[in-house]
Amino acid sequence: LGLPLIMPASGYTSSVIPILLMVWFGSTLEHWVKKWMPASMKMFFTPLIVVTVTVTLGYLVIGPIATLITNLLGEFFALLFGLPMIGSLLGCTLVGAFWMCLVIFGFHWSLVPIALVNLSTLGHDYILGSVIAHSFSLGAVLFAMYLKNKDEKFRGIALPAMISAFFFGVTEPAIYGVALPDKKAFINASIGSAVGGLIIGLSGAVVYMSGGLGVFNWLSFIDPSGVNGINHMIWAIVASFVGAAVGFAIEFATYKPEAAK
Structure with a gap:
């Protein structure tokens, strides 16, 4: 019909919010359709109507709204990092x-497009550098839970x-399997x-490539270039282990396996 489609550059394959909104809308629409649809026609026409309307509105309305929210977040963090004096410190934290x-x-x-632009124009980036500790902290939290919880399963x-998150930065099993529940x-x-x-923000450490x-x-x-050598890597290691130590200490002190069970 010539209607404009507003989609993110990476599509919706790596997104969650558009899908959640579409499923919620589809479930609401399904309940409404079932109220007036004759019983003899429900099995065929209910899913047909729900999927057709939901997918169409998903591309035309729901997806663009979610994309707008994502773009606004990007603008917010770009503005935050651009603040004089405290921008880098506050943004990294x-x-x-x-x-x-x-x-x-x-x-x-x-945030990823901003980071890639920084790498291509400035030769370094602070956004990807600021998240260095998240997988180490998550892995340390799981290790604290592992030590205190004696349930074999x-x-x-x-x-x-824990091994996947701490050493290799693959956090999905730790997040969805243990931490979020x-x-x-x-x-x-x-x-x-x-x-x-916070440590990365205080030290001014940055990444020079999008690596492992x-x-x-x-x-x-x-x-x-050799100007900073391995100084920023040293600060990254410090940030990683300090973040891990903080996460481990808090979790070990507060985790109660019996209550969690």
Whole structure:
């Protein structure tokens, strides 16, 4: 029909909010359709109407709204980092604190383009650098839970998820399998990540490439020009372990396996 489609550059494959909104709208529409649809026609026409309307509005209305929210978040963080004196410090701390939340909802894609532009124009980036501690903090939180929880089934899930997050930066098993169901564990991991972001903001460390995750991400802080050498990598390692220590300490002190069970 020639109607304009407003889609993010990466499409909707890595997003969550548009899908959640579409499913919610579809469920509401389904209940409404079932109220007036004759019983003999429900099986065929209810899903036909629901899917047709939901997908159409998803592309024309729901998706663009979610994209707008994502773009506004990107503008907010760009403005935040641009504040004089405290911009880098405050920005790194907030991004570190909320990075895992942004990842869950797919909103981290509002920051990735800014980071890539910084790498291509400035040769370095502070956004990707500020989140160095999140996987280490999350892994340390799971390790604290592993030590205190003697349930074999839980330990069988927590240990590999901890190794995956801490050493290799793959956090999905840890987030969705352990931290989010516990809620407090997710918050404690975010606190540790925020402390790591604070250290990065104070030190001024930046990444010079979009590299690996976990311990391999430390290499991204090596200055290829040789001006800063490995100084930024050292600060990245410090931020990683301090964030991990904070997350571990809070979780070990507050985690009660019996209450969680």
